[in-house]
Amino acid sequence: MMGLLVAVAVLVCSALAALLAGRSPRAATALGAGGAVVACAIGLIAAVPVLFGAPAESLHLAWNVPYGTFFVQVDVLSAFFLLPIFGLSALAAVYGTEYLQAWRGRKSLGAVWFFYNLLVASMVLVVLARNGVLFLAAWEMMALTSYFLVTLDHEQDSVREAGWTYLVASHLGTAFLLAMFVLLGRSSGSLDFDRYSSANASALFLLALVGFGTKAGFMPLHVWLPEAHPAAPSHVSALMSGVMIKMGIYGLLRTLTLLGPPPAWWGWVLIGVGLTSGVLGVLFALAQHDLKRLLAYHSVENIGIIALGLGVGLVGVSNGSPVLAVLGFGGGLLHVLNHALFKGLLFLGAGSVQHGAGTLEIDHLGGLAKRMPWTATTFLVGAVAISGLPPLNGFVSEFLIYLGAFNGVTQRAEMAVPLLAAIAGLALIGGLAAACFTKAFGVVFLGEPRSEHAAHAHEAGAAMRWPMALLAVGCALIGFCAPFVVRPLASVLPLVSGLAPETVGEKLGDAADPLGFVAAGGVAFLVLVAGLAWLRRRLLRGRAVAETVTWDCGYAQPSARMQYTASSFAQPLTTLFAPLLRTRRTLAAPEGYFPRAASLSTTTPDTARVALYEPAFSGVGWVLARMRWLQQGRIQLYVLYIALTLLVLLVWKLG
Amino acid sequence: MQATSLIQPVLALVLSPLMFGVINRTKAWFAGRRGPPVLQAYYDLSKLLRKGAVYSRTTTWVFRAGPIVGLAAVLVATVLVPLGGEPAPLAFTGDLILLACVLGLMRFFTVTAALDTGSSFEGMGASREVTFSALAEPALLLGLAAMARLTGSLSLSGMSTAMALETWRQAGPVLALVTAALMVVLLAENARLPVDDPNTHLELTMIHEVMALDHCGPDLAFILYGAALKLWVLAALLVGLMLPVRTGNAWLDIGAGLGAMFAVAVAVGVVESSMARLRLLRVPQLLVGAGALAALALILTLK
Amino acid sequence: MTLDTILILVVLTNLRLLGASRIGASVRTVAVQGILLGLLALLAHHGEPSVSVWLVAVGGAVLKGVVFPWLLLRALRSADVEREVEPFVGPIASLLAGVAALGVSLWLAQRLPLPDGAHSSVLVAVALFSILVGLFLIVARKKAISQVLGFLVMENGIYTFGVALVRESPLLVELGVMLDVFVAVFVMGIALFHISREFDHIDTHELTTLKD
């Protein structure tokens, strides 16, 4: 406990120090990043033991604000979420030291680090807080600090727009949480979590679903996500996408622990939400050609997978099937960790692409693997992992969720149909994700450069390479050590599923053996790869190995522009799902016998935004505008208002 | 783990190229030709393994990694599928998921290797490959889910051991539906007609072949062999799950399994000689249809 | 008895105001009303009126009957403009509205029975009526000066109520109230003066630039 509070203190102090040292970028960077790394180290040291069975500690101090107490506690659930927070924050901070140099002189780096460290601190507080007011305060701090990081380049209109969307979305989400926390404390009068009671739990669950879902990015509450993530500096996007949106998941889980035994339909709702977010998220990702936007939509997809896992878990709990509960919750939780790793990695990779090539427009890139080998390799690892392919970590968590769903299908008929949907959904998501990342990796890093930017790209420096490398190693480690990785979950699951620890242990054991085989398969796979590579070298030794141009069917003048682009690569799928995507094409068709110019461009605006929110907002605006005549400057009218109010009240109250 | 389990991957390694031979013979017979020798695939492999290599200047290590990873992945898959009622060497709860994902891994690297050449044709093939497989995957997993529900087991070997004539009698329609679905998946995943025409010579229309345009020598051999193994794996899946021959003698069962394998090959040949290639836009409908069949099967098992 | 007569007269002055078409006339009517209220203040008290009552009554009469009208007429002269009250609502309609207002105030007066039947219940009605008429004048007349007049009428209504019903309300408060009203009207007079200088007329249709 103390360690964590120290970590928070270090973060806050270093934030202030960085702000004060704003004059000199060097000092600000040193203070900010240094403070972040140190604090994260302290925090990890303090958090990990709790995960491995150290008792939960809590601290309950008086706090002189209405209903507020400084009540913090670190239990296994908090500790589990603290791992990615501290881990990724430290790596992103190191990355930032170099990445932020581009802003030097234009912006006060002191302010950036100020907000960055405060963001980390507020996330830590969110998972520690056990009092409604404290939680909400930390929650809003998290939203605001990240907002200021997103709008770092507020000189650009697009960035301002994005920031606005983000701010409004998170504020509206918080409104639901306000109501929820107050209602939870209604009977006891205190807002401490331990005194919460769950009268009409279903309403509270829905409030939590909307409130936390906005932060987590459930469809259709995700609109801020694809706007904000591209706008932010990449190491911040990594942090937001890797950890911050998971705070929504944390909040949901924490609320579930407060709400008592769930009815079955909660699970179905979560599965539905998960399927929508997952499938639509990956589809919209396919249609994007801005790398970070694409990644942002994949965050929506992965949040969907997590929700799917939690849904399966809830179904298990409510139907009294521990296997389902353990596998579902376990898979969901593990995917939280995994997504933090590979999504962080991918965003950092995107950052160094921007840093090296100066653009994120996929169709202008290409051939970067030659110029940025580190970035390319780590990005490939991330891509395989996020596609849920063995032997990396993405597969492990999805495997658990699959297993849970299959279990459910074999167990009970009434659970089978939704779980059937879950299986089909997961399979579809997996396939589409693979499609999307072969596109992203293939078009960005392989082939020939499609523009000057890409042709003159340069590799990032060490401070940016190492964090990516470490994250890649993390992805691989979790993949190969799967059986051991799921063990710590045994301590978390009883809390969220309400099952007895021994049941959980037993079921997790059952899940761990297959993972053992999976890991073995992974090792075998590596051995085979090595063997085959050696075999090929053997075979080719002493034979002619020539180099030439790519086979182009005898075309006279091949050029980089003849390559397949990201848009053309995704075109079959986007046309297949056109009704959902509503892609807009602007085509200037070639005309005449000797056409000069022709062009085709496609954009895929977010359907929820275009079809749902924009009409709603403009509608409200219209109504309000209609009422402006009230204030039209005639004093006679104004006095008339007074007279009428008076008369109405007199007649109403005395009559 | 008894010998009958260990023999299966060996059979796969040795006999898989023979499947091509059988298919081509069947087609030739339908077309009234003599056709290539049954062992043609072996000849090709040995020839390719003896050749040197030419690489495109555009490519990176990813291109070279493609065939190796693909082959390694499918080799892992071969130890997962049971044949003729005998458990596979590597059998555990949920191995069916690993199977599906391992094939996915193979695809992932084949596709990236194709994109590495920067050739528009290979890009085209890659794009189609991912499109169709993304649609084939749900069909495969739903079919397996139906089998899981029917047999109550979550491992391929478990399912195949639980399979018996009795099962066919009780749940014939379900099994038929799943068989149909898996057959479609097999055709699609192995780039056979009516999804893809392995004998076409027009790059524009190819899917799988075009992705291998720039590969040559040992790489191409790996790819060819990998394709053969993939066909074997999926056929073995079909046979292992559906063939209800359980004599009690393992060797007999495996023999029967082998027979069924080549029967599948013949069936593929028949399909290829009797059907025309679908227009690319129609293929998704076929695959979604397969998925629907599998889902229907699963729903039938619920009552 | 005389009390009721005065009240009736007050009502009549109000109706006169509603019907009036020239500002000068309205100002004079208000002056008359002021004097009447002074009398009212005297008569409302039973027995021998004390010094303070005299003070309040005379002060009120002088203020409302002499000072305010003088101020207004001066402002009117300084801004030499045509003397019509430009009404939004014409005289006839105004009178009808007045009658309606009378009805409403009578109805309200019934709702509010006096704690002790010391005074004729007409009084409450008349007070409310003057207030409503004052509000009506503010709302229905264009010229700024008519609005000051309306305000005065309103004040008169309240004053009516005050002097007649609120016994032993301390002198200090009375004086404070009176002082405030005085300053209010005085400041309004200044404002009027500025308005007339700024727009060289005291119409309010210029005063509508601030709006949403």
Added chain:
Amino acid sequence: MVLALILIPAVIGAGAFFVRNDPLRRVLLVATAVTHAGLTVACWVWRPGAAAGGWLALDAAGLLFLSITSALFLVTTAYAVPYLRREHDHVTRDAVEGFLFSNAPEATFTGCLLLFLAAMTLVTVSQHVGLLWVAVEATTLASAPLIYFHRHHRSLEAVWKYLLICSVGIALALLGNFFLAVAAGPTPLVFSELVARSGQLNVPWLKAAFLLVLVGYGTKMGLAPLHTWLPDAHSESPSVISALLSGALLNCAFLGIIRTQQVCAAAGLGDFSRTLLVGFGLVSMAVAAVFIVGQTDFKRMLAYSSIEHMGILALGVGLGGAGVFGAMLHAVNHSLTKAMLFLVAGNILGAYGTKSTADVRGVLRVLPVSGVLWVAGLLAITGSPPFGLFLSEFTILKAALDAGRTGVAVTYLALLAVIFIGMATIMLRMAQGVSVRVEPRRESWTAIVPPAVLATVVLMLGVYLPGRLTQLLQETARLLGHP
């Protein structure tokens, strides 16, 4: 001591009219402000006894509002003196229409400013119904010339509306007081007495009295639909005055309402009066939302936001229970925040020479400190943590939900959300981006320190409520009949 609080500013104010020497007058102004603040602090330590036969007494509510007033006056004075030195009666070009205009003589300004302070102090300390009324009317009259400091037709229009509408309103309040007198019968019109003998009050007259007082003082306080003077006066008067009007004057009018409400509650009309307050509160918030969204003049926007917060105050008191405490806390927070925002708005207006939200861009680069304060002010005024208004608005929400008034709570949250969106859209667009017309410039300390101080205090109130303040607030809530 109470008398000193009133008389010092009154006398010096009256004198200031006749002081010819500008520096001396400014010194007087500052001195008075400091003395007044000092006396107020002293009141915290030794709560002074009643004066003038119980008519003047400083109870908890009075002390609370007195402290707000005094503190704001001190800060605004610190901002005003350099402002006066700049504006020192020379001819200025109008920001909106570009004509030339002159300012009122500084003597008048200073004098009225001090009288204004005296009047507001009187409001906070007067326990007698009639005296309270006199004081409130006096605030109107003293502040009118301040609003008309810039001598041009728009401010003239504003002051005209202010005078007439407020006078009408206050007149109604006077009638209400007379009704109260009738209802009271022989009881002396001192609030404590009225509460004590609330049993003998005549109910129908008390009802009518409350209605009239509510409408009357409500006009002055800016409750919709009686608020109409407010945006004009706030947008046309100098920023210093806007700050005082929003921060101090509106509260004073509110004090009049809650004191009467206290009598009603004592007389068993609590539900009756609370329903009305809740209604007015929600209507005010709604009207404010209508005009904040898409507002084109940032000072008007701030004015409408004041209407919103007055609505929240009324709502809080109307909900009762914890709501009263919340409302009192909210009064403190809102006054400080709104004053701060108006001062920053003054800086922006000075730099850009326009009040149009469309023409102001990139404040963060042009006036770095003011820009930061502007954004901080946005977050504070819309009730985001860690600023004080979050706590008070949260408390009021809790009061609503605990009372089972779900409909009220939902409306309240929805309106808060709409207003947040409206203000965020406008103020962020002003703060961010790049300004094409105005060059970055150095800001004078005198222009940024006062708002910065206020911002710091609001931030402090968001993370820690001093024990004495909490005590005072609870005492006030108890006084208003909600332990």
